Amino acid sequence: MSPTPPKRFEKPSIWSFILILVVLLFLVTGINNANITLSRVIGGVMNIGDFLGQAFPPDFSRIGPIMSAMIETFEMALVGTLAGVIISVPVALLSSRTTNSISFLRSLTRGAVTVMRTVPDLVWALLFVIAVGLGPFAGILTITIDTIGFCARFFSERIDELDKKPKEALESTGSGYFGVITGSVLPQATPSFVGTSLFALEKSIRGATVLGLVGAGGIGVELSAQMSLRNFDQALMIIIIILILVLVVENISQRIRAKYI
Amino acid sequence: MNAIEVNKIRKVYNQRDVALDGVSFTIKEGESVVILGHNGSGKSTLFRTLTGFEEPTEGSVTLLGREVDPGKRRHLRETRKKVGMVFQAFGLIDNVSVFQNVLFGALGQVKFAPATYSLFASDALRTRAMECLDRVGLAHLSERRADRLSGGQKQRIAIARMLMQDPEIILADEPIASLDPKAGREVMDLLAEIAAERNITLLMILHQIPIAKRYADRFIALKNGEVYADGEVSVIDEDFETALFGNSGPKEEPPSDETPQPIEQEARKL
Numbered sequence: 001m002s003p004t005p006p007k008r009f010e011k012p013s014i015w016s017f018i019l020i021l022v023v024l025l026f027l028v029t030g031i032n033n034a035n036i037t038l039s040r041v042i043g044g045v046m047n048i049g050d051f052l053g054q055a056f057p058p059d060f061s062r063i064g065p066i067m068s069a070m071i072e073t074f075e076m077a078l079v080g081t082l083a084g085v086i087i088s089v090p091v092a093l094l095s096s097r098t099t100n101s102i103s104f105l106r107s108l109t110r111g112a113v114t115v116m117r118t119v120p121d122l123v124w125a126l127l128f129v130i131a132v133g134l135g136p137f138a139g140i141l142t143i144t145i146d147t148i149g150f151c152a153r154f155f156s157e158r159i160d161e162l163d164k165k166p167k168e169a170l171e172s173t174g175s176g177y178f179g180v181i182t183g184s185v186l187p188q189a190t191p192s193f194v195g196t197s198l199f200a201l202e203k204s205i206r207g208a209t210v211l212g213l214v215g216a217g218g219i220g221v222e223l224s225a226q227m228s229l230r231n232f233d234q235a236l237m238i239i240i241i242i243l244i245l246v247l248v249v250e251n252i253s254q255r256i257r258a259k260y261i
Numbered sequence: 262m263n264a265i266e267v268n269k270i271r272k273v274y275n276q277r278d279v280a281l282d283g284v285s286f287t288i289k290e291g292e293s294v295v296i297l298g299h300n301g302s303g304k305s306t307l308f309r310t311l312t313g314f315e316e317p318t319e320g321s322v323t324l325l326g327r328e329v330d331p332g333k334r335r336h337l338r339e340t341r342k343k344v345g346m347v348f349q350a351f352g353l354i355d356n357v358s359v360f361q362n363v364l365f366g367a368l369g370q371v372k373f374a375p376a377t378y379s380l381f382a383s384d385a386l387r388t389r390a391m392e393c394l395d396r397v398g399l400a401h402l403s404e405r406r407a408d409r410l411s412g413g414q415k416q417r418i419a420i421a422r423m424l425m426q427d428p429e430i431i432l433a434d435e436p437i438a439s440l441d442p443k444a445g446r447e448v449m450d451l452l453a454e455i456a457a458e459r460n461i462t463l464l465m466i467l468h469q470i471p472i473a474k475r476y477a478d479r480f481i482a483l484k485n486g487e488v489y490a491d492g493e494v495s496v497i498d499e500d501f502e503t504a505l506f507g508n509s510g511p512k513e514e515p516p517s518d519e520t521p522q523p524i525e526q527e528a529r530k531l
Contacts, residue, residue: 169352169419172312173426174342174369176334182374183365187354 055236062234066222070241073218074249076139076211077204083140084147084204085197089186091148092155098167099159099185110156117149121207125216136217143204143211150200151193158192159185194260198253205249209242262326263287264430264462265311270320272306272486280306281317282486288479290429293456293463295473295494298483299506304466307483308434311464312346313337325429342369345428345461347452349435351415355408359399359418362407363390366425393424397451413444420451431456433465437472449476470502 012020093099094109124145128138167184175183212220219238226235265288272281281303288294298304309315311322313331322329327340353362364377367386375381382390394400397417402410407418416436423431433452437445453476456463467473473480474494482490482505489505 165348165350165352166354168314169346169348169422170365170368171314172341172344172346173366173423174338174340174344175374176338176369179368179371179374179377183368183377184354187357187361191356 051232054230055232057233058237058240059231059233060237063237066219066234066238066241069212069219069222070245072136073208073212073220074205074245076136076218077143077201077208080140080143080208081147081197081201081204084144085151085193085200087144088148088151088155089193091152092159093181093185095152095156096159098162098164099181109152113149113152113156115149116145117153121146121211122214125211125214129215134215134217139208139211139216139218142216143208146207147200147204150203151196154196155189155193158189158196162188191260195257198257202246202250202253205246209246262290263323264290264292264325265464266321266323267307267311268321268323270307270310270317270322272303272310272315273318279486281310284320284483284486284488286481286488286491288462288464290462291456291460292479293453293477294465294479294481295477296464296466296481296483297468297470297473297505298489302483303486304483305434306486308432308466311432312341312344338369342426343429345423345426345431347416347419347423347431347433347436349438351412351419351439353407353415353419353422355406357407358403359394359405359407359410360390360403362418363393363403363421363425366390366393366422369426390421390425393421394418396424396455397421411444412440413447416440416444416448417451420448420455424455428461430462430464433463435466435468438468445472452476470497473497 091109091113095106095113097106100106100109121142125138125142128141132138132141162185166188167180170180170183208218208220209223210220212218212222213224215221219242223235223238223242226232226238265286267284267286270281270284271279273279284303284307296304296307306315310317311324311329313329316331324340324344327336329337329340331337354365358379361379364379364382364386367377367390368374371377371386376383377386379387391400391403394403397420399414399417399421402414402418407415410418416439431452436452437448440448449472452463452465455461463477465473465477467477474497477494480490480492480494480497481488482501484505490501
């Protein structure tokens with residue numbers, strides 16, 4: 001008699017079973033509450049067709065003010081990302097086991113970075129609009145916080161992965177803490193920092209285009225206004241300009257990474 | 262005057278693994294000494310203890326008259342300033358230039374660390390870095406990235422970086438273990454010449470007995486964390502090698518029951 005093969009299906013534990021049931025419940029109620037019907041899907045396709053019909057050809061008559069809003073969006077992203085990257089370096093040094101041996105301080109900075117990363121940027125934007133008023137400053141602050149959440153985490157992970165031998169070699173010269181960071185940690189980590197920062201800039205530009213929806217400056221407010229007024233031809237022009245800017249920045253960033261990193 | 266004094270060093274890991282057990286020796290200024298021993302004999306732990314990277318469980322280390330105490334960071338940094346180290350893996354920053362790597366050798370001497378960046382370094386520091394590079398024969402490679410060098414060149418750059426400290430002691434931890442024989446000889450020639458011309462105390466960990474006999478005056482052999490023999494390299498013969506390393510030179514596992522009594526006694530008399 002041949003040996004019995006293993007069971008096709010292992011009975012899940014009671015907790016796994018409860019988890020599966022809860023997820024299934026949310027799935028069913030989610031689909032139910034969304035009121036998905038065939039007529040709505042067909043209607044949706046028709047509406048998209050209607051939008052495209054009205055949007056084409058895009059209206060470039062307001063290209064001047066739209067371009068200045070787009071430049072403001074790019075500037076918000078650039079300033080916010082740069083500020084976020086600069087702040088991320090000391091934050092990452094405080095978050096890394098290699099450069100900070102005080103575990104309490106490490107946990108504190110890691111916790112702060114996690115909060116910055118997990119709260120969505122639109123929520124930060126709403127908070128900063130309340131704090132500093134409508135306009136690009138609120139957008140810059142939002143992007144700065146979002147960039148710290150992204151960069152500080154990757155920077156500190158990179159610092160943790162660095163080759164420890166150069167650090168020890170420089171310690172052996174009588175160098176102190178800042179000397180080791182200056183001579184070993186920063187030079188080794190810089191290419192990775194630059195790569196991560198370029199990704200952060202791409203992310204910031206995409207993010208900055210929608211911050212205007214909550215009044216935090218940039219082109220988002222224009223897009224929102226034209227959509228509300230059903231000026232779809234102008235809205236399409238804005239979408240095309242956003243697309244071009246994002247693609248250009250992504251392309252330049254990719255070239256820089258390929259050449260230098 | 263003694264450059265290095267090691268007094269009854271004992272190092273125990275996890276309260277049970279004894280890496281060093283009552284190791285004592287002194288090394289005079291200008292002496293050239295090699296530490297011999299199979300893997301796991303305590304050589305690297307000894308070096309890490311000498312430089313304050315490990316704290317001995319018992320005993321003390323004195324370099325150039327200053328006690329090495331990892332607990333006193335400022336005092337330790339001052340002590341390290343005149344102790345140059347050469348590592349098996351070189352310890353260079355791969356993605357910066359040779360010149361910048363050499364400048365980093367002055368990190369212990371400047372008040373503000375970025376003053377060692379080529380962009381901000383003083384003319385005097387930059388000139389000294391070029392002199393150190395010239396001494397190891399690689400001034401022409403100053404602008405090359407460190408990761409574009411051969412192993413032998415990397416070790417010579419690491420020596421140039423160490424020269425920026427103007428060291429009185431050089432500790433070389435298996436400096437040629439990663440190099441081919443020709444590059445290894447060149448590096449050893451360079452180290453020996455520099456030590457001789459500047460009267461630097463040279464303490465090396467080496468695995469190759471012929472190299473040790475050629476470049477050192479004295480050897481200290483470690484076995485199972487203890488000083489097994491200490492004497493002039495000229496007394497090392499095949500019997501001693503067999504007793505220390507096994508039948509065919511350095512091996513992973515040492516023989517456990519061979520007795521090197523005659524050589525040991527002879528060596529200890531010296």
